[in-house]
Amino acid sequence: MDSTKAKAWKTQLHTIVFESNTKAGKAFDVIILISILLSIIVVMADSVLSVHNRFGNLFYVLEWIFTVLFSIEFLLRLLSVTSPVAYIFSFFGVIDILAIVPTYFSVLFAGTQSLLVLRALRLLRVFRIFKLSHFLAEMNFLGRAIRASIRKIGIFMCFVIIIVVVLGSVMYLIERGENGFNSIPDCIYWAIVTITTVGYGDISPVTPAGKLVASIIMLLGYAIIAVPTGIVTTEMAIAAKNKQQKREACSNCGREGHDEDAAFCKYCGGLL
Numbered sequence: 001m002d003s004t005k006a007k008a009w010k011t012q013l014h015t016i017v018f019e020s021n022t023k024a025g026k027a028f029d030v031i032i033l034i035s036i037l038l039s040i041i042v043v044m045a046d047s048v049l050s051v052h053n054r055f056g057n058l059f060y061v062l063e064w065i066f067t068v069l070f071s072i073e074f075l076l077r078l079l080s081v082t083s084p085v086a087y088i089f090s091f092f093g094v095i096d097i098l099a100i101v102p103t104y105f106s107v108l109f110a111g112t113q114s115l116l117v118l119r120a121l122r123l124l125r126v127f128r129i130f131k132l133s134h135f136l137a138e139m140n141f142l143g144r145a146i147r148a149s150i151r152k153i154g155i156f157m158c159f160v161i162i163i164v165v166v167l168g169s170v171m172y173l174i175e176r177g178e179n180g181f182n183s184i185p186d187c188i189y190w191a192i193v194t195i196t197t198v199g200y201g202d203i204s205p206v207t208p209a210g211k212l213v214a215s216i217i218m219l220l221g222y223a224i225i226a227v228p229t230g231i232v233t234t235e236m237a238i239a240a241k242n243k244q245q246k247r248e249a250c251s252n253c254g255r256e257g258h259d260e261d262a263a264f265c266k267y268c269g270g271l272l
Helices: 002-018 023-046 047-081 085-087 091-105 114-131 133-175 185-197 207-223 227-239
Strands: none
Touching: 002 023, 002 047, 023 047, 047 085, 047 091, 085 091, 133 185, 133 207, 133 227, 185 207
16 A cells, blocks of 8 residues: 555656646746746856845855755656656756756855856756647757767768868968968968858968968868758758657656657656
């Protein structure tokens, strides 16, 4: 009987903490989101010296209140899932940890509390609260396309690095170590700035041959800047699916984004 009550209590807690289809669940998420917004405002305001001098002590107290609140929330999430370890290493689990760790670290390392602006990432939960789960589905779809493109983009970046090293070395020979091209690393820096079309202008060639090479790099920059976009777009077209996704969070690991007809979690294999 006790185990039955414990299971029912855990299921109810999971519904409140992870789902938003009940009044209690929606109220829980809204309170957390408001707390996140307020905590971000406190961190930003505390970074302004004049405001910090007036309200620094108040901000310090408020920050610890928010941290304790988010710590309790994190523990509740761990208690409501079957596999706490799986949730800890999930996307939202990592973000939850990043939201509370900086305050505890600030006791030992001064200045780390500024990292608390990472709490803004937790506002992604607003998609679930207002039934905008299709945004999460699109985010997962984009993530799959990017992961599928990593190897191709990596090869492309190696090709770009070879280009900037070669052309940077050529510029060092052409400019003869003058006009800011004092070393091959300086020339490579210039080539990177030029091929990415950033163009700081702190280093520029003056010789006709140098200007010719610079023109070639600029044209290459416009030519290759569209390559990563094309790679990702192709992967998105390949990975495109018409399946809708459930709003239900897995009771085992707490993750969302499952296909509408899925009976088991695609991350941990738990029953949905």
